[in-house]
Amino acid sequence: MASICVYCSSSDSIADTYPPVARALGRELGRRGHSLVYGGGAVGLMGVLALATRKAGGEIAGVIPSKLQDREGIAYDADELIVTETMRERKGIMVRRADAFVVLPGGYGTLEEFMEVLTLKQLGYHDPPISILNVDGFFDTLLDFFGELREGRFARKAITDLVHVVSTPEEALDRIEAVAARDGTVS
Ligand code: AMP
Numbered sequence: 001m002a003s004i005c006v007y008c009s010s011s012d013s014i015a016d017t018y019p020p021v022a023r024a025l026g027r028e029l030g031r032r033g034h035s036l037v038y039g040g041g042a043v044g045l046m047g048v049l050a051l052a053t054r055k056a057g058g059e060i061a062g063v064i065p066s067k068l069q070d071r072e073g074i075a076y077d078a079d080e081l082i083v084t085e086t087m088r089e090r091k092g093i094m095v096r097r098a099d100a101f102v103v104l105p106g107g108y109g110t111l112e113e114f115m116e117v118l119t120l121k122q123l124g125y126h127d128p129p130i131s132i133l134n135v136d137g138f139f140d141t142l143l144d145f146f147g148e149l150r151e152g153r154f155a156r157k158a159i160t161d162l163v164h165v166v167s168t169p170e171e172a173l174d175r176i177e178a179v180a181a182r183d184g185t186v187s
Pocket residue numbers: 006007008009010011038039040041042043046064068072106107108109110111113
């Protein structure tokens with residue numbers, strides 16, 4: 001069982017393609033007995049994901065700064081709710097509590113969170129599995145750009161040496177579980 005941190009959109013206005021993927025990931029997380037660490041909001045893919053995880057019996061821990069909590073409330077009676085003063089503090093807690101990361105489609109917030117765990121991994125500060133769920137090619141242009149960074153030697157490692165790019169929630173969790181079984185990092 002792993003504590004899996006998911007970064008994903010806070011928007012309720014995105015295309016209908018995406019919520020079912022967040023729902024399927026939540027269901028699968030709960031079904032496999034993993035727990036969820038996430039942004040704590042009831043909005044966008046975060047809300048869909050949290051509700052589905054909970055319904056499938058998975059524990060959810062929301063980590064939210066007080067400013068956002070006041071504005072949007074918290075999703076679905078999280079088993080644990082950690083309210084922080086700042087966004088920075090909140091991101092640190094999410095990273096420390098996670099054994100692995102899954103990145104779903106999202107905007108600036110999701111990208112910022114993803115870039116931080118990616119950079120920490122490249123620099124060797126941590127070594128958790130990170131899966132990017134590339135729903136309908138959502139991340140293709142970003143992945144192409146990462147390829148250019150590597151080609152130009154701006155990046156020390158190829159993106160595929162740092163993350164698993166997957167197309168289904170099952171695959172995302174399979175990759176995480178395989179790494180955990182290999183390294184003995186997750187029970
Ligand atoms: P974005 O991709 O810009 O929608 O931002 C989503 C990501 O940033 C999530 O993974 C959250 O951790 C964080 N975040 C952004 N907005 C919120 C919010 N309103 N409530 C909770 N977390 C948020």
